Amino acid sequence: MWKQCVGALASALTEQQLNTWIRPLQPVEDGNGAVRLLAPNRFVVDWVKAHCLDRIRSWWAEHGGTREVYLEVGSRRRPTPAVITSGDGEPKAGAPQLFGSRLNAAFTFETFVEGKSNQLARAAAMQVGQNPGTAYNPLFIYGGVGLGKTHLMHAIGNAILSRDANAKVAYVHSERFVGDMVRGLQHNTINEFKRTYRSLDTLLIDDIQFFAGKERSQEEFFHTFNALLEGQRQIVLTCDRYPKEVSGLEERLKSRFGWGLTVAIEPPELETSVAILMSKAAAEGEQLPEEVAFFIAQRIRSNVRELEGALRRVIANARFTGQPITLEFAKEALRDLLALQDKLVTVENIQKTVASYFKIRVSDLLSKRRSRSIARPRQIAMALAKELTTHSLPEIGDLFGGRDHTTVLHACRRVKELRETETRVAEDYNNLLRTLTS
């Protein structure tokens, strides 16, 4: 009957209005003859009430139904971020009904591809998954976007729940923590909020850099943190940078974050990227030839999420066209994605990015100055130009103030050595690489 009602509304509304306001509604009969239309949020409720609820009621009554049609916010299916589960989409029988987001069942330690860039973080996370509350508490995982922090966090949650289905595990994005707290304050349910959070066995809290500058949330989180730690409950935190480097975060929180173990995840090296691609393709039931994996990994260097995005496209194209995935096929499938990257990475762009990163001027990079504060960024910029563009060494030399190609060659060798021996140089180089290719 609802379908027919929507059909009738179609004559009075545009397709856009139907798609925006009517199709999200879910009809539910309440058993007393009345019909409740469930909307995803208050915004939809208000629009439908103002524009077509009367029409819906009239139609329903004219077609032998009730005029009692109500609108409210809700869903027949429980919205995903309302339960904690072991990851199969529905809570296990008897599992505590709490809050937070659903754990992704696909994010386990088995599906996490290990490489030099992440092995310490993975090992620590596995320890925590096996011995929550005792191994490393809190476990603080930090690193750039899209490198696998959330994957490890979900893997910890899944591991804990696989050993004890009744464990109270909550995976919460810090934005959500803030939102829940604000709602608690608004609706006078802050005590319930505190009780719920403090009753957990394991709290997995993602992207804590979002706490920066939010003093009230930090205060609340500080007390939650203390309560959980005192009760030997496990806390796992992720952040996009080292805790001390998060500005706008209280010192007492920063200090507490360092009480357990702090581990970094670095961008994956080429071989790990290849392994990640092959593993993800296998999970999709596709065989990805190694040369294709190398091609994608070489061209998309910024982070794992972009690798996934590219792989999704190649697989979707292969399924759509029925063609096998070959190197030529992948090149064609990713043509515009790669063209975009090629367009972005020019020597000029590299020079600008490097100069801005080291807080010097582009003209310094092109000058004859040989002081360390200029020469090192210049060498790094040259090495990046060699890695990210197709320019020859003489061309790169020309673009750096008319230098000889042997200077470029020396710079590339020197940067390679320094990346292996000096962490700071390796970090700078990786940060720049990520910025330029994202």
Next chain:
Amino acid sequence: MPPREERGRDRLPAQLALPLTLEAHAAFDTLVDGQNAAAIAHVRSLADSRAGLVWVWGGHGCGKSHLLQAACRAADAAGKRTMYLPLARTDIVPEALAGLDALDFLALDDLEHRAGRPEWEHALFDVLNAYLVGGRSLVMAASAPPGAVGFRMPDLESRAAAAAVYRLHALDDDDQVEALRRHARGRGLELDPAAARFLQSRVTRDMAALCAWLHRLDTAALAAQRRITIPFIRASLEAPPEPSD
């Protein structure tokens, strides 16, 4: 859609003012693949059966909104709870993104209009996190790819980049004519290829503009009880524009 004559008989004068524009026929039937076959097939598979994330981008009139609305219509027909949210509309506020994780298929259009605005980026971030868990589909459209749309939150940009990103290309002349004829068929009228080319060569050559013209011509032809022929198009082009569609 009933044949043209039948529609003419059934329509009451008041109904002539109904807001039938491009989106009234935004279905997969009226979409022409052009160079976008892979993107269309991917989005269609999400509407029909699969779950996943897609980001389509391209210039004005390349068919982003059409694709998203066609997908919503198809997802609805497949029994999915679906929603299309055009973020360029000024009456849509960040709160409109709350609770959207209850949907099976969500289409977010015009993302470039909200990129760079913290309250919107936080709301979008919540939506993306919910859909990244899997099991449902999110199709996003913008004028640029995730890395260039102007997001300030690196986490949001990174999560958006996990989608399969496609550039939508504007249709070439032949495909545009074919698309226009399909739109006409969706309205129950047969548009001669020569008439379609005549129109195409005289107005802005993007599908949004062509469809707006088709709507005007259809309305005028119905009122005048005429067929849409080259002379009729010529006369209509010379006539002053209607106050609004």
